[in-house]
Amino acid sequence: MSRQNKLPVWVNAGLIPLINLLAAFVVSALVILAVGENPFEAARHIIYGAFGFEEGIGYTLYYATNFIFTGLAVAMAFHCFLFNIGGEGQAYIGGLGIGLVCLYMGDMPFWVILPCAIVGGAVFGGLWAAIPAYLQAKRGSHIVITTIMFNFIASSIMTFLLVEWLKKPGSQLPETRHFADAAYMPKLHEIAHAMGIELAHSPVNISLVIALLCCVAVWIFIWRTRWGFEIRASGKNAEAAMYGGISPARSIMISMLISGALAGLVGLNELMGVQHRLVVNFTNGYGFVGIAIALMGRNHPLGIVLASLLMGALFQGGAELAFEMPTMTRDMVWTIQGLVILFTGALEHMFRPRIEAFFQKSDKSDSASCQGPEEQGDEA
């Protein structure tokens, strides 16, 4: 008796997430009330901070770019039913690849550096993910455990490299020298300026375009190619995959390589776009937020873009809020972000049964009769 009750698409993809989001905001409002502030005013600051002026929008999009990369990475692995918790470490090591390209190819033109940096980030991130993937595929070591541990290893390796080998000579800071100008990722306001449009200065750069292209590529790969089919089959039912001649071990390797590669591209935005050097801890938790993004976005590239925008807005608007209302500290902002993740991701099914029941009652009219062959035979 496993008949599925299909809901209209707009309910599934629109109404339910919206109700979840509203629930998150209601609870957030209660929290804000509890610390003695006006929730409407807080909301106004967040919305204004995130979308109210050009610079704010720029920052929102800049944060969203990171989230798209890491969210896609988690989703990619999840289609093979792997929880890649290692996005943080993969982004970090991927940044090493990007940093090395930018440091040592600085005298090349940008259009040579960019593809090399993309390959560098993807290869470093991918290979970093490949180790836990191999351990999972061949030795059965659980990927959740190994990827978590690999975050710490990545962090230690990067600190070591930045302190011992890559540090700018004569500096105390664990960071490299600045990249050559040719390795700077063009910002959108710079491009707009070149075309004669004036935009406020903000860090959003063409990595955003690369991130969106990755979304399209991931979508095509997962749902339109035989490799995506193999990965999804392995993820849904490994035994059925083997029955179909698909090697689950191979699917694990492929999906984790791509997953790590996507996470590895965070450096395009952070390093080439903003920092212009390799610095310690530049990933700043974006890899972990990617898990929430994938959860909220239902592992679908479009959902991931929307979830990234939402989180980007909360990051940027939250900063504005902390600035405008002193009682709303950074921790309060994190609480709100946490509530959003909780309601839109983890508690996704809380309202679903009731909403399903509501919509089923409304179309009782076409109450399906028995699916038995003879009934339909009579109709035919």
Added chain:
Amino acid sequence: MRHDGKHAASPAGGGPPPAVELVGLNKSFGPVRANQDVCITVQPGTVHGIVGENGAGKSTMMAMLYGFYKADSGSIRINGETVSIGSPSDAIELGIGMVHQHFMLVEPFTVLENVILGVEGGGLIGTSLRRARKELKRLADEYGLDVDPDARIRDLPVGLQQRVEILKALYRGAQTLILDEPTGVLTPQEADHLFRILDTLRAQGKTVILITHKLREIMAITDNVSVMRCGTMVAHRATAETSQEELAELMVGRTVLLRVDKQPASPGECVVSVNDVTLVDDTGRKRLDNVNFSICKGEILGIAGVSGNGQSELLEVLSGITPVKDGRITFKGHDIVAPGLRANPQELRRQGVGHVAEDRHRMGMIMDFSAAENTILGYHCDPEINGPLLMDLDRVDKRCAGYMERFDVRPPLPHLAASGFSGGNQQKIVLAREMEHDPDLLLVGQPTRGVDIGAIEFIHKRLIAMRDAGKAVLLVSVELDEILSLADRILVMFDGRIVGEVSAEEATEQQLGLMMAGIDAEPEVRA
């Protein structure tokens, strides 16, 4: 004229009230009306059969009686009193016990520990174990239910595990016992033994509700039988006054052919030969033990056996899923399976080995995938549906629509998730996938498990048609009827070995049953 009017009517003569009475039960799951105005009256001290195709609503009705679901409307009466059953513990309190199709036993625990599970009563386990041991002894004597209370469940054969389930229910004071498809996993001898137990239970005044799709069992053991179709009760009969043919017709709503019509086989040259194949699992147990046979064009070779005696492993080796270290298999003159040869189901499919997996939920399909996606599983690298990079999904859909038309899959929607189809239609999708690629050898495991009668007829015809088209078919089934009516030659497997070969004309159920239980191979009788 037949009377269907036994509905919910209390016996006229003031005898004991019915043990169970369901009156006008309704249950919907979303738009699906699983039970509509279902009425049934079960007299105490009888065995009452309930038959119906898959999805007819039998399980839903019993789930309401056992407290898994709450009825939308209608009432339940136990011993004449209207009751409300909100959970299985309510049902147990009212003296209803259930033996599920899939046993609910903790395998590493002993029989005794399983029996007291959930009714330990008191903080110290020792007291309840002692009490249970005494009670178990009494039950064993009274009903002929002998089981070693200290044996671990995982060491017991299925027949005995089932007995433990019955004991569990009786230990909880069940007066009415519901058995859901109890004989699916038993040899004919074990099934006979179960029926003797049910006889004893009936003689001791217990009431038994037997859910099955095997009409032969209904005729053998029940006093009354109710037929369900499409969520409704279509008829109640006294078993003595009905026949298998009539019940089948009531279940399906039209006349069905219970016998398979087929011409004698005309086997050609051999296409497959299996030589000395031995398979040892990780724990060192021989799953396949020196298996030798061959299959010719234009014949159906049946493999009979109680499930778990190596048939699944045989299918997996033949289809290239499991590699072997000993022995080799040749197909159309060259090795497909041999030590060191990396067999791959996809490659074997390309060479013409189709495989309908025994268990479509576990292996043959991906339930979350659409029907169309399921029709390319194992054939997804076929150049016909692939460009250099992208898959031609329109083509996949079109091909799937074609399969659905030719195999009469309903509803014919390629984008519907596989889980949205009934068992029979799921199986037709799997069969279509494997048959439409025109294999020279078709491996078929349990082709009609969980499939309704209408679809069984269709699937059997298709298999015969494959054979008549000169293909080799290997049929693995635990349903002896199926093997006997379809196969041209029958091999019996026991404990990984082929213990005998019989031609289908000469084989009898008794003879096969004894071989399946390993009687001539092992003196110890299993049931």
